[in-house]
Amino acid sequence: MDHWLPQAASTYAPDIDGLIWMITAIVGVWFLVAEAVLLFFVVKYRKRSGRTAAYVTGDRRKQIAWILVPCAAILACDLIIDGASAHVWDKMKQTEPKPELTVRIQGQQWAWIFSHPGPDGQLDTSDDVVAMNEVHVPVNAVVRFELRSNDTLHSLWIPELRLKQDAVPGRTIYGWFEATKPGSYGVLCAELCGAAHGLMRGTLTVDGPGAYRSWLAASAPPAAEPAAVAPSEAGAEAPSTPAPAGAVAR
Amino acid sequence: MTHGAPVSFWSRVFSTDHKTIAKQYLFTGVAMAFLGGILAQIMRLQLANPGHPVPGLGVVQGIKYNATVTMHGTVMIFWVAMPLLLGAFGNFLIPLMVGTRDMAFPRLNMISYWTFFLSTLVLIASFLVPGGPSPVGWTAYPPLSSNPAYSSNVWGVHLWILAVALELVAFLMGGINYITTAINLRAPGMRMRDLPLIVWMQVAASIIFLFSVGPLVAGAVMLLLDRTAGTGFYNPAAGGDPLLFQHLFWFFGHPEVYVLLLPGLGIVAEILPVFSRKPIFGYRMIVWSTIATGLLSFIVWAHHQFVSGIDPRLAAPFSLTTILISVPVAVTLFCFMATLYRGSIELKTPMLFALGMMGVFLIGGVTGILNGSAAADIYIHDTYFVVAHFHYALIPPVFFSLFAGIYYWYPKMFGRMMNETLGRLHFWGTFVFVNMTFLPMFVMGLRGYPRRVYDPSQFAALGNMSGMQWIATIGTAGLLLSQVPLLVNFFGSMKRGRVAGANPWRANTLEWLAPSPPPHGNFDEIPSVYRWAYEYSAPGRDEDWHPQHVAPPDRALARKAG
Numbered sequence: 001m002d003h004w005l006p007q008a009a010s011t012y013a014p015d016i017d018g019l020i021w022m023i024t025a026i027v028g029v030w031f032l033v034a035e036a037v038l039l040f041f042v043v044k045y046r047k048r049s050g051r052t053a054a055y056v057t058g059d060r061r062k063q064i065a066w067i068l069v070p071c072a073a074i075l076a077c078d079l080i081i082d083g084a085s086a087h088v089w090d091k092m093k094q095t096e097p098k099p100e101l102t103v104r105i106q107g108q109q110w111a112w113i114f115s116h117p118g119p120d121g122q123l124d125t126s127d128d129v130v131a132m133n134e135v136h137v138p139v140n141a142v143v144r145f146e147l148r149s150n151d152t153l154h155s156l157w158i159p160e161l162r163l164k165q166d167a168v169p170g171r172t173i174y175g176w177f178e179a180t181k182p183g184s185y186g187v188l189c190a191e192l193c194g195a196a197h198g199l200m201r202g203t204l205t206v207d208g209p210g211a212y213r214s215w216l217a218a219s220a221p222p223a224a225e226p227a228a229v230a231p232s233e234a235g236a237e238a239p240s241t242p243a244p245a246g247a248v249a250r
Numbered sequence: 251m252t253h254g255a256p257v258s259f260w261s262r263v264f265s266t267d268h269k270t271i272a273k274q275y276l277f278t279g280v281a282m283a284f285l286g287g288i289l290a291q292i293m294r295l296q297l298a299n300p301g302h303p304v305p306g307l308g309v310v311q312g313i314k315y316n317a318t319v320t321m322h323g324t325v326m327i328f329w330v331a332m333p334l335l336l337g338a339f340g341n342f343l344i345p346l347m348v349g350t351r352d353m354a355f356p357r358l359n360m361i362s363y364w365t366f367f368l369s370t371l372v373l374i375a376s377f378l379v380p381g382g383p384s385p386v387g388w389t390a391y392p393p394l395s396s397n398p399a400y401s402s403n404v405w406g407v408h409l410w411i412l413a414v415a416l417e418l419v420a421f422l423m424g425g426i427n428y429i430t431t432a433i434n435l436r437a438p439g440m441r442m443r444d445l446p447l448i449v450w451m452q453v454a455a456s457i458i459f460l461f462s463v464g465p466l467v468a469g470a471v472m473l474l475l476d477r478t479a480g481t482g483f484y485n486p487a488a489g490g491d492p493l494l495f496q497h498l499f500w501f502f503g504h505p506e507v508y509v510l511l512l513p514g515l516g517i518v519a520e521i522l523p524v525f526s527r528k529p530i531f532g533y534r535m536i537v538w539s540t541i542a543t544g545l546l547s548f549i550v551w552a553h554h555q556f557v558s559g560i561d562p563r564l565a566a567p568f569s570l571t572t573i574l575i576s577v578p579v580a581v582t583l584f585c586f587m588a589t590l591y592r593g594s595i596e597l598k599t600p601m602l603f604a605l606g607m608m609g610v611f612l613i614g615g616v617t618g619i620l621n622g623s624a625a626a627d628i629y630i631h632d633t634y635f636v637v638a639h640f641h642y643a644l645i646p647p648v649f650f651s652l653f654a655g656i657y658y659w660y661p662k663m664f665g666r667m668m669n670e671t672l673g674r675l676h677f678w679g680t681f682v683f684v685n686m687t688f689l690p691m692f693v694m695g696l697r698g699y700p701r702r703v704y705d706p707s708q709f710a711a712l713g714n715m716s717g718m719q720w721i722a723t724i725g726t727a728g729l730l731l732s733q734v735p736l737l738v739n740f741f742g743s744m745k746r747g748r749v750a751g752a753n754p755w756r757a758n759t760l761e762w763l764a765p766s767p768p769p770h771g772n773f774d775e776i777p778s779v780y781r782w783a784y785e786y787s788a789p790g791r792d793e794d795w796h797p798q799h800v801a802p803p804d805r806a807l808a809r810k811a812g
Contacts (some may be wrong), residue, residue, distance in 0.1 A: 004696050005629075006712055020626050020696075027616035034587070034612055041590035042605060045526065046597070052794060054592035054789040058532035058585065067532055067584045074580050078573045081623055086566045088625035093562040109400065152394040153492060155557065155632060159698030159712060162629045168493060168559045169393055170486020186711055190632040190700045192319075192387045194400055195312040198703035 009185065009206070010161040011178040015088045015164070022084060026077050026218045096176050099144035103135060107147075107154030107167040110196040112187055118220060133202035138212040139182050147173045155191035158204055166191055179206040257770075264364070266356035267770050268341045268489065271363045273663065275337030278370060282329040287730050289322035294687075298716070298723035300707040313402060315704035316385035321377075323388030324410065327506070328417045329370060331648040335513040336421060336459075337366065339655055340428050340452045342663065346761035347446050349437025349779065349799070351771045354430040362423035369416035376409035384410035387702065392484035392492045396476040411474050418463050425456030437799075440779035443537075444798065446759045447530065447783075448516030450537055454544050455512040461547065462505040469498030496558055500551035507643065508547040510598055512540060514647020515582055517655040518604045522586055524658075524757045525601035526593030527794050529784040532585035539578035546575045557631050565624035571621035579615060583608060584659040594787075596796075599673030599787045606681050614643030617692070632702075635695025638688045645684055653680070653736065660740070661754045665766045666747030673740040679732025686725030689719035756795045759783050761766035763799050 008014050045053075058064065104115040104123055114135035117125025123146075137143045147156055149167035157164045161177050187202035207215060265271060278457025296310040303309050310318060315703040341359065343354055353359045376383040384396040384406045398404045432445065432453045472483040473495065484495050523530045530536070550558060552568040586608055595601070620626050630636060639803065660668050697712045706719060753762035760779070764772045777799035785796040 004693070006698050016625060016629050019623065020620065023620050023623060023626060027619050028637055031612055031616045034583070035609060038587055038590075038605070038609060038612075041587060041593075042595060042597075045590055045593045045595050047594045051594060055593040055787050055789055056592060057528065057530060057682045058535065058588060063588075064532065064535065066588060067535055067581055070584060071577050075574070075577050078576060078619075081619060082566075082570050082573055085569055085623035085625045089562070089565050089569075090623065092628065093565070095766040152397075152400045153391055156541065157632070157698075157700060159629075163385075164631055165626050166558045170491060173559045186709070188698075188700055188709075192316065192391070192394065193704045194394060195316065195385070195402065197316070198311070198705055199708070201381050201708065213469075227589050 006159045007181070008160070008162065009179055009181040009183065009229070010163065011180055012088070012092045013160070013162040013180075015091060019084055019088050023081055026081065030074070030077070093175075096144070096174075097142045097178070099176060100141040102140070102144040102146065103137070104146045104148070105156060105167070106150055107189065107193070107200075108150035109194050110153065110189075110200040112154075112156075112189075112200070114202070114203040116216065116219075118216065127220060129216055129221065131219065133187075134205070135187065135202060136207055136212055136215050137138045137179055138206045138209050139179055139206050141209075142176055142178045142218070144174065144176045147175065152193045154189050154193050154200070157188040157190035158185055159188070160185045161204075164190055179204075182206045182208055182211075264360060266352070266360045266644055268356070268359060269663070269768060269772075270503075271359055272338050272340075274363050275333040275341060275366070275728065276358060279330050279333035279338060280368070282325050282333070284733075286322055286325040286330055287726075287733075289318050289325065291726050291730060292318050293322065294723040294726040296704055298719045300705045302598045311704045312797035313382070313385045316387070316702065317383045317403075317406070319702050320384050320387050320410075321797065324373070324384075326416070326644075326648075327388065327510075328414060329373065331510045331644065332417070332421055334652050335510055335648060336424060336428075336452065337363070339448070339513060339517065339659075340456075342659065343446075343761060344428055344431050344449055344452060345435070346764060346768060347449050347759050347774055348432055348435055349440060349760045349763075349773065349777045349778070350431065350435040353427045353774065354435055355427050358423050359427050362420050362427070365416055365423065365699045366420035369413045369420060372409055372416060373413040376406050376413065379405035379409060380404050386410075389503070390473065390495075391499075392473060392476065392495050393486075396473055396484045396492075396495075398477065404595050408477065411470050411477075415467060415470050418467055421459060422463060425459050427768045428452050428456045429460075436716035436779075437776055438778045439605075440798075441532070444779055444782045446516075447519035447533070447536055448513065451512040451516030451519070452541060454540050455509045458505045458512075458544050458547060459509045462502045462509075465498040469495050469502075488800070492581055492682075493555075493558060493560070496555055497551070500554045501548075502668035504551040504554065505544075505547040510644060511579075511647045512543070514607065514651035515540075516659075517651040518586060520601045520757075520759070521604040521654055521658050522589045524755050525598060525604070526590050527786045528589055528593040529786055530585070531591070532581075533782065533784065536582050536585050539581035542578040543575060543582075546571055546578065550575060550668055553622055553624070553627070556627045569622060569624040573619055576615065576619060583612070583615075583700065597672055598657075599668070599677060600654045600658035602652050602674065602677040603657065607650035607654060607675060609682065610642060610650060610681070611646035614639060614641075614646065617621050618643060629698075630695060632700055633695040634691040634699045634701060637701055638691035638695060641688045641691075645688075649680070649684075653677070656736075656740070658755070659761075660743070661747075661750030662761055662764075662766050662768070664744050664747075665750055666743050666755060667750050668739050668743045668747060672735040676732060676735040676739065679735070680729065683725045683728035683732055687722050687729055688725075690715075690722045690725075694718055753797075756793075758785055758795055758797045760798055763797065 005017055008017055106113040111133050114131050116129040117123050120127055147165055147167045149169040154167040163177050165175050183206055185204045187204050189200040292304055297302045381403045385403055386401050394400050432449050476480040476483050482490040484490045484492045550572045552564055553572040556565055656672055657668055694715050699709055750766045752766055763777055779798045781798055781802055783798055787794045788796055
């Protein structure tokens with residue numbers, strides 16, 4: 001399995017992988033059976049001298065059942081897949097665990113801009129760490145993200161986290177992830193966004209808790225004050241990050 | 251009618267004869283298919299040699315690559331699949347199969363083709379304007395498409411919008427003709443349940459198209475206004491919303507898949523009974539599942555938008571409808587398979603392609619379930635997995651069915667048979683190379699490779715896939731080369747093919763009553779219809795076919811006496 005998908009590095013990655021393999025197994029069985037029947041019929045009922053075709057129109061109740069019974073089985077499989085799928089979707093999208101920190105992610109032609117809260121734990125304060133194409137998060141921490149775009153559509157795509165979410169100008173889209181394995185991962189763009197779409201790429205570094213704190217300290221903006229003074233500035237009028245034109249919360 | 255009378259050159263070009271118009275659509279569509287295929291080959295060569303020039307074109311990157319992707323998709327959907335499946339087969343077959351002399355509105359039909367032709371010229375012109383053709387994707391999502399500053403392209407996108415809008419208008423006129431002709435101009439005695447399935451499917455496709463195309467045309471007009479008149483339909487700074495376009499586009503875009511799939515299935519439905527000498531299995535079930543597919547196709551569109559930022563609560567219902575559409579499609583496919591059961595199957599080229607269509611389409615069908623699951627789609631969306639899936643879903647109905655239909659109806663269109671050996675060579679080449687091209691893309695997609703990126707080497711962290719890229723690239727080249735036997739066969743058989751006669755396949759439907767090729771006006775005398783289209787191997791008859799127009803013995807006697 002490891003060979004087929006990239007390593008699973010978030011809490012919900014194993015759920016998505018499980019779903020993908022479950023669906024593959026179900027539809028794989030149907031696929032093989034259908035191809036086998038098709039091939040069997042073609043071989044078995046090839047034209048031979050002395051044999052004529054049967055007159056079967058498929059209008060009798062029993063004949064209709066040949067079709068509808070397998071289709072009822074397909075319906076049952078569909079509903080199982082839908083149920084499993086809704087369960088995973090609900091976990092990822094509709095139940096948000098309490099976040100330990102919030103990062104702001106802005107897509108623009110052709111870079112990702114990441115705003116990390118500084119030691120005060122708040123965005124839009126003077127100790128924010130803003131980095132181009134570089135984001136750090138602590139391992140095993142629920143990270144909430146606010147995703148925005150400054151120009152066209154982009155799509156935040158971190159294969160190892162099984163995370164993909166479009167960034168839409170004019171909207172702030174919220175989501176979360178919890179990385180489970182320290183390491184660095186590519187942050188790609190999955191939505192066509194212009195000439196250098198193919199080059200738009202950042203790096204996510206999942207740090208151990210200590211490493212994260214030291215990265216944050218090392219990357220702190222020169223004017224950053226100790227955490228004690230910052231909270232009063234929460235929600236300050238003048239954000240230190242480049243404000244997306246026309247971006248509003250939904 | 252006018253057959254026998256001398257026809258001037260211009261009245262042959264601007265013909266109102268449905269068969270001439272069908273051939274015009276056929277030749278335009280096939281020519282555009284080569285354009286689309288060459289664009290695909292350019293992409294594949296670039297992807298196999300990241301950073302290296304494609305012979306004659308330099309390194310196809312940035313805007314150039316995006317324009318190649320955009321035009322490949324645009325050409326294949328709007329200028330290949332639609333003119334071939336609907337324009338060529340719909341036009342040629344509907345009047346012949348319902349037993350009438352022409353379309354209900356022959357002039358409208360002619361205008362339909364020439365509007366399409368104009369749209370083709372506009373699209374070709376977009377390759378020549380400064381900045382080149384549109385680089386914003388065949389889906390043309392704003393703001394990339396609505397604001398020239400983001401795409402660095404002014405005229406290419408303008409012309410793209412205009413060309414697509416004209417193309418849609420052309421097929422709207424065509425669709426009106428198909429529906430009216432099939433409903434109003436049926437030969438005496440032909441009940442709806444005597445209609446060949448392909449006519450049902452063409453009509454269903456036309457109705458789906460008719461109901462879905464309006465929002466897209468509106469969306470395209472708003473896009474053009476945003477670009478030219480300073481409106482802000484899709485501009486958030488002016489109070490607009492880019493997601494609006496996605497909804498309008500996919501409200502058309504997904505039903506469009508079934509607009510292409512249904513006529514493709516229809517061709518298979520005509521060929522299977524003839525080459526297994528058996529009635530189609532479950533005619534009514536197929537008709538009902540066609541209708542169900544058509545209805546469901548209108549409420550699945552947001553499955554293209556699971557990660558677009560729509561309300562997460564919308565995912566479950568759209569996931570459900572999307573996955574449920576597998577049921578009616580499975581009904582049709584199972585009925586096709588049951589048609590083979592206890593048949594007497596002859597593997598002539600049309601039958602090979604029809605069976606190939608079913609076998610290959612199954613891959614597209616089952617992988618669609620993965621995309622349809624909203625949660626799995628989060629991972630798969632916009633990766634090569636999707637690219638592989640929709641090629642497996644569209645190549646069977648568009649190309650396998652097209653080829654099946656060409657080999658099957660060529661004798662009717664041109665009066666001569668095509669060569670079987672070349673036909674088999676064409677089939678096996680196409681079958682092998684389609685799989686060689688697209689199977690590796692499933693693997694790359696599962697590794698996380700995103701679409702529409704010209705340099706895959708930068709995803710080395712996801713695994714080295716350069717071997718797969720090469721396999722897919724060689725597959726594309728093989729696929730293009732495999733079309734050579736078709737061209738040789740197609741043009742060679744016009745002169746050298748065995749003369750076909752009216753009914754070379756011993757088939758039941760009315761087009762085989764008309765001479766091959768049918769003259770203007772089709773039939774000497776309008777036929778009467780006495781039975782359904784699939785009376786093969788009926789017990790108590792010496793012959794294993796029983797054409798729709800042949801009167802039962804008692805009626806024939808009564809007629810002679812009268």
